[in-house]
Amino acid sequence: MDQYYDLPLDQVLRGDCVQMMRMLPAASVDCVFADPPYNLQLRGELRRPDDSLVDGVDDDWDRFDDFAAYDAFTRDWLSECRRVLRKDGTIWVIGAYHNIFRIGTILQDLGFWILNDVIWRKSNPMPNFRGRRFTNAHETLIWAARGRESRYRFNYQAMKSLNDDIQMRSDWFIPLCTGPERLRNEHGLKLHPTQKPEALLHRVMLASTNMDDVVLDPFAGTGTTLAVAKRLRRRFIGIERHPTYAEAAIGRVRRTRPASIEGATSVPTKREAPRIPFGSLVEQGLIAPGTLVFDRQRRVSATVGPDGTLSVGDFRGSIHKAGAMVQNAPSCNGWTFWHFERDGALMPLDVLRDTFSATARAEPESA
Numbered sequence: 001m002d003q004y005y006d007l008p009l010d011q012v013l014r015g016d017c018v019q020m021m022r023m024l025p026a027a028s029v030d031c032v033f034a035d036p037p038y039n040l041q042l043r044g045e046l047r048r049p050d051d052s053l054v055d056g057v058d059d060d061w062d063r064f065d066d067f068a069a070y071d072a073f074t075r076d077w078l079s080e081c082r083r084v085l086r087k088d089g090t091i092w093v094i095g096a097y098h099n100i101f102r103i104g105t106i107l108q109d110l111g112f113w114i115l116n117d118v119i120w121r122k123s124n125p126m127p128n129f130r131g132r133r134f135t136n137a138h139e140t141l142i143w144a145a146r147g148r149e150s151r152y153r154f155n156y157q158a159m160k161s162l163n164d165d166i167q168m169r170s171d172w173f174i175p176l177c178t179g180p181e182r183l184r185n186e187h188g189l190k191l192h193p194t195q196k197p198e199a200l201l202h203r204v205m206l207a208s209t210n211m212d213d214v215v216l217d218p219f220a221g222t223g224t225t226l227a228v229a230k231r232l233r234r235r236f237i238g239i240e241r242h243p244t245y246a247e248a249a250i251g252r253v254r255r256t257r258p259a260s261i262e263g264a265t266s267v268p269t270k271r272e273a274p275r276i277p278f279g280s281l282v283e284q285g286l287i288a289p290g291t292l293v294f295d296r297q298r299r300v301s302a303t304v305g306p307d308g309t310l311s312v313g314d315f316r317g318s319i320h321k322a323g324a325m326v327q328n329a330p331s332c333n334g335w336t337f338w339h340f341e342r343d344g345a346l347m348p349l350d351v352l353r354d355t356f357s358a359t360a361r362a363e364p365e366s367a
Contacts, residue, residue, distance in 0.1 A: 017218035021080035030213035158307035162279030199283035223249025260290030279308025
């Protein structure tokens, strides 16, 4: 544990991200997730036709006067991220068309080695209020290693397991943050205009970190990265300059518990329903890592992993492979074989798939 000496682990630091990072030791962080200011050029995109601002957005949303100022700021914070990253560490940066291309150029200029760009496709995007452009239904994540020679971590099998034993692609279909997960102020308005869904951070961290790795978020906002890191038993450092956001992040982290990890409308028929990986249910929080699942008679049990696998003794695999293994059968429908406990009764995993489908069909997020 001496590698963590002098690190303010599992804390939210209040202040400017560049100044705060300068106080951290070099090569002390395993992974960075950054959701920087978007540098919006047209605030009109965040106004309704009656010229009122959307919930949670104020006139200070974009504080940069020109591209030069934004680029200088970006270069400063990315330079500090690279300094504090370990040699084999990686960084994730998320943005929209306003800023992600400028960030990508600066990342490469500073020596980062881009591994992937990932499209987060939103199932319920915010509408384009003025009707002058396409609805902006995605954001881009850049995943980069500290340098070309970095021996970066990619948990390929975890990503494949999360996607029901199919290779994970670089387009991720995940809903916006809505419902109880969305933090709101005393007036019922969004506390933070760009709060990210926990499912997105679950996938990021599961892909590129291990338990006890140190994750840094220099723009912590209301603490999504930090809460997911704590749940997945990663160490974290958050930095946030806005006192209201920082306070919300601290409270959110305190409410989060680490997972116990071992290892209507018409509904389409099962045949017509889209394929849903079991790992997506774990990402969305419909079933928690560490949950015990059983067969109908409770003769056998298995433990849900954060990547959507089930562990039975020394065996670890998908819900289908685990079901086949315990029955010594060539195949198994894990959705109907495995059950979880709800209010003292056993329910098949299939009911969670129905819940997920209903959520995906929900109305688009309104501002």
